Amino acid sequence: MSPKKIEASSNIYTALLALVCGIAGATAGLVAYKCYFDYETLFKIVNVFR
Amino acid sequence: MSTLTKILIVLLSLLVIFLCGTIVTYVGTATNYKAAYENVEKELMASEKSSSQYQQQLEEKKIAMEALNDKLDEEIATISSERDQLKNDLRNAERAKIALDEKVQNLASSALKFEQTVGGMEESLKTTRAELDTARAEGIKLSKNLNEITASLEQKMAQLSALEDERKRLLEEKANMENAMAGGNSVSSGTSAVVFEPVTQIQDSAMAAVESAEEISIDGVITAIDGAMATISVGSADGVQRGMIFHVVSNDGFLCDIKITDVDTEVSAGALQLVQRQPAVGNTASTSW
Structure with a gap:
């Protein structure tokens, strides 16, 4: 028995998945941009009451 | 690709699109709390600064007010002492006024009495002067009468003296005539008659001793x-x-x-x-x- 050959699908669903990944990445970039330029940090929680 | 995979891809895509849309919407409309905090902090600093300035001004005003209160207290104390002094002066002045009023009343009554006394004395003086004038006039009249009586008396005395001399002379003539008559009877009628002169001489008639009062x-x-x-x-x-x-x-x-x-x-x-x-x-x- 010969091994089954796996091929990557390349259809509208993969394109949709790629678009969704792009949208998610753009959203993450937007969030990172806003966080950095508004609070000057990406992950740290700003301590308001210094 | 199985159908289930396709369905999952579609659902995942929809979910991602929904979530990303929601996130974008939230991020786009989210409030910038840091900027708001900084603004509030700036306002707080400004407020604290103005508050400190107001506090400082309040302290300065309090100090000035205390100084003004002290000054006003001193002035009030001074004015109160002056008021007390003026009250005392007023009381003294009122007492002096009452005393002076009494003196004035006494002096007025004394002046009235003195005026009445002077009036009485003036009337008495007038009466006395009138009596004195009358007495002097009567004295002058009496003096005139006395002078006239004295002159008349002296004239009468002179006349009496002349009459006495005349009487003596007549007595002497009578005695001589009686002697002559007695001698005539014894002596012869051839002798001449002897003329006898009386010793007493005839004197001049009496004259007024003094002049009349009108001639003085x-x-x-x-x-x-x-x-x-x-x-x-x-x-x-x-x-x-x-x-x-x-x-x-x-x-x-x-x-x-x-x-x-x-x-x-x-x-x-x-x-x-x-x-x-x-x-x-x-x-x-x-x-x-």
């Missing part, structure tokens, strides 16, 4: 001259009567006459007449030349 000279001095009027230093006490004429003379001769118009006890006044020269105070005025 009155001498005075001019004491004042006012126009055509003159005042002399003799009055009714010296025998001056209204209408008498006084002749004013000086070393240089006759000056004028003064006809008496008003007579007082000690002084007289009259009008100048026959003025040859203006008389002066001190010139002699006399009723005789």
Whole structure:
């Protein structure tokens, strides 16, 4: 028995998945941009009451 | 690719799109709390700064107010002391005023009494002067009568003396005649008759000893001259009567006459007449030349 050959699908669903990944990445970039330029940090929680 | 995978891909895509849309919407509309915090912090700093300034101003105002209060307290104390002093002065002045009013009333009553006394004394003085004038006039009249009586008495005495001498002379003549008659009877008629002279001589008749009162000279001095009027230093006490004429003379001769118009006890006044020269105070005025 010969091994089954796996091929990557390349259809509208993969394109949709790629678009969704792009949208998610753009959203993450937007969030990172806003966080950095508004609070000057990406992950740290700003301590308001210094 | 199985159908389930396709369905999962589609659902995942929808979910991602929904979530990403929601996240984008939230991020786009989210409030920038840092900027808001900074603004609030700036406002807080400004407020604290202004608050400190206001506090400082309040302290300065309090200090100024305390100083002003102290100053006003001092002024109030000073004014209160001055007010007390003025009250005391007012009370003293009122007491002095009451005392002075009493003095004034006493003096007024005394003045009224004194005025009444002076009025009584003036009336008494007038009465006394009138009585004195009357007494002086009566004295002058009595003096005139006394002079007249004295003159008459002396005249009578002189007449009596002359009559006594005449009586003596007649007695002597009688005695001589009786002797002659007795001798005539014994002596012959051829002898001549002897003429006998009485020892007592006939004297002159009696004369008035003094002049009449009207002929007594009155001498005075001019004491004042006012126009055509003159005042002399003799009055009714010296025998001056209204209408008498006084002749004013000086070393240089006759000056004028003064006809008496008003007579007082000690002084007289009259009008100048026959003025040859203006008389002066001190010139002699006399009723005789």
